[in-house]
Amino acid sequence: MKIFSVSIHIIMKIIESLMDETTLPHPLRGIIPPMVTPLLDRDTLDIQGLERLIERILAGGVHGLFILGTTGEGPGLSFRLRHELIERTCTQVAGRVPVLVGISDTAYAESLNIAQKAKHAGAQAVVLAPPYYYPAGQPELLEYLEHLVSELTLPLFLYNMPSHTKLEFDPETILKATDIPGIIGLKDSSANMFYFNRVKYLLQDKPEFSLLIGPEELLGETVLLGAHGGISGGANLFPKLYVDLYNAAVAHDIKRVHILHDKVMLMRATIYSVGKYNSSLLKGLKCALSYLNICNDFMAEPFHRFREAERKIIIQHLDKFKEYIEAE
């Protein structure tokens, strides 16, 4: 049974989009940091911070840049600001690495709007989590993907993030989605290795489909088992650590994986564990970047930057561990 049909017109659009100046590797591999969004206030970008942050990340040798994801506070930003961020990021990156743009939204039309801005600004791909308000069924989710992809002009990564979206892409839905031209990869942030192993097993005949892991604690083991890379939040702060861990895993250098994995675990045990809320990773990252004079730590509602007490702890951690973490 055929699930959907794709017109020549759409195939042409996909082909065209894949011929863009910065060609996306198939599959996309490596470390693609989910960039935090530097803000001065609720609706103002920290433009100089943004430039410094991009340069710091690129200097670490990363293989791409993902903006407007969860770490980037995408769903909390006005559409005006999202558009500005897309343009400034693409201009600053200037084709050195592929730029991936988050377009997740509860409204189909708004996801499409962002995707058009991304294409126009010169991004290389878009990234979409399931619409995160209504409890759609998996067949509905697949139809939604088919409709949306037929209107997109950039290739699409799926983004599995059930802790924030409630709804997840079932492994079988992922498998069906690989047959939709234009869907080229998955970022799995479920932190569920049952799920990841299942998806990987189902996709063994799809070597061009990119499997990227979200949670950085799982980067080492998933790349060892065959994942193509990671969307590692910590790479905003210490990009080289994650690139090195990725390279060690690709090289099957288990001893080095152990050493670098322990540094990632130290990040979790220190920078990401201050304060009592689940948002501690985001706040810790922005606070640390601010202390290092990279960018402002203002956060979009409903969050606020760490106050003095938490900031002090972050600073202590950084002063104590920064050199160890960054060491070769």
Added chain:
Amino acid sequence: MKIFSVSIHIIMKIIESLMDETTLPHPLRGIIPPMVTPLLDRDTLDIQGLERLIERILAGGVHGLFILGTTGEGPGLSFRLRHELIERTCTQVAGRVPVLVGISDTAYAESLNIAQKAKHAGAQAVVLAPPYYYPAGQPELLEYLEHLVSELTLPLFLYNMPSHTKLEFDPETILKATDIPGIIGLKDSSANMFYFNRVKYLLQDKPEFSLLIGPEELLGETVLLGAHGGISGGANLFPKLYVDLYNAAVAHDIKRVHILHDKVMLMRATIYSVGKYNSSLLKGLKCALSYLNICNDFMAEPFHRFREAERKIIIQHLDKFKEYIEAE
């Protein structure tokens, strides 16, 4: 300890907003249906359907109208269409009952935008669920409310909807929120009577704060126990049934409550239970309204209207039960 401060300026704005032509009763009581949004396609209102629907609902004797809620597919609509709906609804209602407008969004700035449109169009209040992507803590949620309300020019109802937002307003957060001028009520759609009873108990000294129940299966018992009314989805279809049930409960006419409650349970067992997804209530309502020639049953992504098989079942239910449900 003072949790927040409010400037004279803000108080004046609140007072001003409360002096609008259509004064909101304190507390707001009765049946305020969460109106479905009639659509012709993904980004086009069914304008004539909208007019017919509003007239049908108002003819049932309801006490207000709530647009852009969960039943109204609010989070799935483009902002352009939301603005159009607000204007057309306010024009059509023309002050006959208060209009409440849903402004829930993951982006603070976008919630504020809709609220301004609502004020400008002549709505009487706005309704806000917690931002539904990030896992905010309760103190963060309270700060978010304080910030937002200080910029609003209409009074605000809180909307507790954990099945869709993950995050809920804790009863203690509700209690604190009652001290923020401009927050005047709660719509509780948790379907959790522990929660509702707890909130009601905490608010026993706040007689002007409106406590409204979402799920219509709980309308009878909550009004008997002292709730002020309900935001009953079924009132799109049979408004008088819910108004009658509300009145019977207010009058402590238990026998009549039993009879009308059983009709509501029949709605659940028939119109709301077709198809296998959690969205069956929305789809059943739109399908039934379409069969009755009230409005189109097109649905926003990620849903689609009932196809032939489900529609047939809805029609059978309607043909069999409509007269019984609408009977005196």
Added chain:
Amino acid sequence: MKIFSVSIHIIMKIIESLMDETTLPHPLRGIIPPMVTPLLDRDTLDIQGLERLIERILAGGVHGLFILGTTGEGPGLSFRLRHELIERTCTQVAGRVPVLVGISDTAYAESLNIAQKAKHAGAQAVVLAPPYYYPAGQPELLEYLEHLVSELTLPLFLYNMPSHTKLEFDPETILKATDIPGIIGLKDSSANMFYFNRVKYLLQDKPEFSLLIGPEELLGETVLLGAHGGISGGANLFPKLYVDLYNAAVAHDIKRVHILHDKVMLMRATIYSVGKYNSSLLKGLKCALSYLNICNDFMAEPFHRFREAERKIIIQHLDKFKEYIEAE
């Protein structure tokens, strides 16, 4: 389609069991307190405390007594002690009210053992929650009931308690279970009024099947809507309060329901809310009973009695509210 067959032999056993000296009313109505189990240490009953507790509860005018439930710490007690408790309780009650005995266990054979002791000791019914370790499907659960009931010699109440058992009896499973001779009622402790209303609606043609509510905060509203009574934990402490609330609801005396319901809410806000764990209700009850010299407050593992700090708060609550709660 026939789901199961019952031999003449089994039907005779059921009939025989229903002819016992203390006949169970059909449906069983009223307040049946889930008795706490007074302990001196891990495997020793507080025998005198048990006698005082039973007399206090019966003096409140209750309609039955339920032992070895969740409030009775049943699953935490050795089988030896459970057997002793069954015998002593039946002897002390001496037929004044029906005694219901919890037989929930993960092992079928052990549930059956307790049921036989209950029958032998003169109890009137047994009470069973789903086996609470493995994730059985609903058809498996129904088969399990059919097998078990065919070997029981006392009528059975189902006990829905998903917070502790994970697994629940689906409303449709309850409906099917009403066709198994010997299953005569449901205690619903889900605190989910959607569930309760759904079950009640499905069972409208089963007037002899007893629907009893667990959480006491929901006693008033459920009896108003037609439930037959409640298994109210607070009735260990203040049995008359719950009997009065039940009677007021049966009499449709809404004003009196409001007054008594508020006293129950006060119990929740004081006695049941000390300490930070979900077990605060159990600990609060035992601590209060100990302060009133009814029985020892020793608790079975993994719990321990309130220590000095929490005990002081319980005492303050009791000293302040006891007379108000017990007042006419």
Added chain:
Amino acid sequence: MKIFSVSIHIIMKIIESLMDETTLPHPLRGIIPPMVTPLLDRDTLDIQGLERLIERILAGGVHGLFILGTTGEGPGLSFRLRHELIERTCTQVAGRVPVLVGISDTAYAESLNIAQKAKHAGAQAVVLAPPYYYPAGQPELLEYLEHLVSELTLPLFLYNMPSHTKLEFDPETILKATDIPGIIGLKDSSANMFYFNRVKYLLQDKPEFSLLIGPEELLGETVLLGAHGGISGGANLFPKLYVDLYNAAVAHDIKRVHILHDKVMLMRATIYSVGKYNSSLLKGLKCALSYLNICNDFMAEPFHRFREAERKIIIQHLDKFKEYIEAE
């Protein structure tokens, strides 16, 4: 601050227990299959099946045997049968590998009873999941462990199994438990690699504490990252596959890990995925063992053996894949 005190008496008992004839390695390493329990009917062991099953498993080169766990249907068996199984298993194994005995129960006294039988029968260790009915807090859980271990005469493995027990041992609780003499390891069946990585990170200074993984899909990656072995259900059927995978991971032979891991994933995709319930792994294993004439496939309530339709599918899978899975 000292959390607990241990008397000389208890220390002596622990030392004595550690001096048993079959000394447990520290840490225990390798594959310790969670043995299924062969049954003829609800309360009768399949004695010959048990002997054949033990011999088949031991022939695969496993490093221990774990009975009365989740795969062994422990919580569903009568205590009489559990005792019989312990004795027969210890007799049959006769010291060739360590025997670990599950003692999880909701009643402290019953857990202690089983542990005494295990000691008496000659087992080498006991295994305990949190008591799985009441929602204990972590400090309560730790006290419970301290109490229980002080009465045990065999070393104890913790068993983390939140899907079945609701309650889990927090990583910090595990860390504290490593200071209780007699607690020597953890079997983690959470399938949560965040949890596992966190525990491993916290225990980096406890090289003698054994970290064993439950879900076999995670065996390869966790041993690569430093886990000591696995409690792999599939080793009932194909013990050598799991021993080989363990050895490949210990040897850092990633290519071989990939090949063997894919065979494990094939087990999940075939033998473990028949029927629609979460119990499909248990049923699939027993059905396959029965088809191979190892033992009877009778299952304890609330489950039943696969019926003809499911059995056919299992047989097809076995006929197709058995040789591939068992191949070198």
